[in-house]
Amino acid sequence: MPLPLMFSSLGVRNYRLWAGGQVVSLVGTWMQRIAQDWLVLHLSGGNGLAVGIVMALQFGPTAVLSMPAGALADRYDKRKILLGTQVGMAVCALVLGVSDTLGMATLGQVYVLSFALGAISAIDAPVRQSFAIEMVGPEHLPNAVALNSMTFNLARIIGPAIAGVLINLIGTGPVFLVNVVSFVAVIIGLLMMRPGDLIRSDKPAGRGSVRSGIAYVRGHPHLVVVLSTVFVVATFGMNFPLSLALMTRNTFAGSAGGYGLLSTMLAVGTLAGATLAARRRSPARLRHFLAAATVFGVLEVVVGLMPTFWLVAIMLIPAGAAVITFSTTAMNIVQLSVDSSMRGRVMGIYMLCFLGGTPVGSPLLGWLAGVYGPRSSLLIGGVVSAVAGIVCVALLMRAHHLRPTIDHGRIGLHKVGV
Template structure:
């Protein structure tokens, strides 16, 4: 399906398949963010350790580092719709198990870590197919709008999910966050099963050649290569900040589970506003400039958050951090996808996912250890400073 590029707000919603898929994704993603908030609270309740919060974030994202490049090869070899139906169905099982274990009071932190790793493994195969499936549904002309709307749904759920989780934990109990998440994947499976779509077919080579072809494209494209290097630094030292929100909610601001929901919801609100801004604008002519501005704002917000003792100011700073991070990543996503040939999209987007998500476990492990020795606020200042340095280097290279 190829259409002329549309700059109307939310134009991708005119495509029936995408409209239903996005609706189901909103339900599923809200459940996922409920799960993430509840999981962090459960781990901190079991251990009272920032180190284990780092471990939990790391084991969830570690499979992306290990498996997502292979997921990109699968996305270019097999029908993406079939891959997504399989991964979404499997995604029901881990939160269901975690909910049952928690409900029966037979959970330890080690079961949480194992289940998080299983969920991350399924996600690592799902991500490349899901990202490159957008163009199969809407065509190149609606791609930018679809990416922005998809990002808006993700971060809208990021805003709403933790707030719901905080309310549920305080009222009926933590296990129900996991059980609801398990149910939230069912609408996605149902929508995919009913979807009629003509997917592009490719002639696969051997796996090694497929890997080489994707990497060769990136290595020979200077603008994409430089952008990915900066995102890698942000992924290691900036992206894991959400994993440490239970510490700030409980020990710094003393606001409990509801405070955790508000802190995580603050970042989600900023992220949602950023995605909606991109969706309404339709396109950004100077994408590199937009990325550069966002790359400076995020680390400044992160450092300021670590220094404040005011809860409301902290929420506002997380909104700024969420806005700038999504502005950077969503614009980079669209910039890269529009430069990639159709037959390489799955592999190149798997490298993008490998960089901006797969590096997170390295940061989570490292920052968790650092927080144990110097304190979580000092660790945040250190991380923000390194991201600021990376943004400065990228700015200087842009003007070489």
């Protein structure tokens, strides 16, 4: 019996194994994120800059490693690389969990382990993103990207909720250890895949250098627009872990459970947006992408202006839907518009734009939140995101209304109205 349209990519065995493992592993990942933020706030006495520094250390290696990792993804077996990165991330969680459980955790240790985790994640991300099309092929890729987002955001609902309860009951240390166990699911899924069923990407001629990936992107104007917008919005607008942790503790005098609740409400919105994306069959269009960036910016400003905890929680739902529409549309445009031999390198550049600005944005926003209050990081991030979307729309209108449209899994540029 055929699967419903919104679950079509689950008809591929290798992808089912991957998705099943991710459901479990990502719950653990989100539990660790909540526990780590709360541990840092505890160790630093509620210092927003300390949270920003941890985020910078965790995402900073992306600026150096994501593009070389994309080149590795184009040349070597992605499944084997992912096995190595998953084991490495589990080891980082184990060390932090043991140290915290024994009462030995210090802010310096969290900084070091955040950097180590960030280095491994910087290698993992472009490989993982470019691996999706090898599992399902171009036909099912948009659906797989949307289902990946649904899985991510389902975990984003479950993980923070569980973490908030467990932190209040038994502390942060055991939460890190639960995350260690969750990695087993994705590792087993990777080991059970049939390598012969994977749709291998074309190997690059020559060395497959990072420089050739940059040149490829520069030669495709729609990629420049998408990646530039992703960089600005991700650096300044997607600051919710920092902003929500500080608002919960410093503005509303809440607990870890309150932070988990706000994270869950944001995830409800992103899950709803991802569900709609999984059902959508229309082409990925640049105007939808830029509209989502603008709408997200406006909604983030509204979240920052809400006077009570519960109004913030409610407004996080539409903000979450807007941000996931923005990110899934960007992913589909990028993945389906590049040659298979370049996909790993382009996804490395994409991940650099998506995460590479965090080392600058998070400490800056954390400092601003400390000086002007936690709401300021949301207000500034929202304004910058909305302006980025509006500016790019204006530039496209001047550039003859270029827009990518998908035709049988390929994207071409056409002069059409925005």
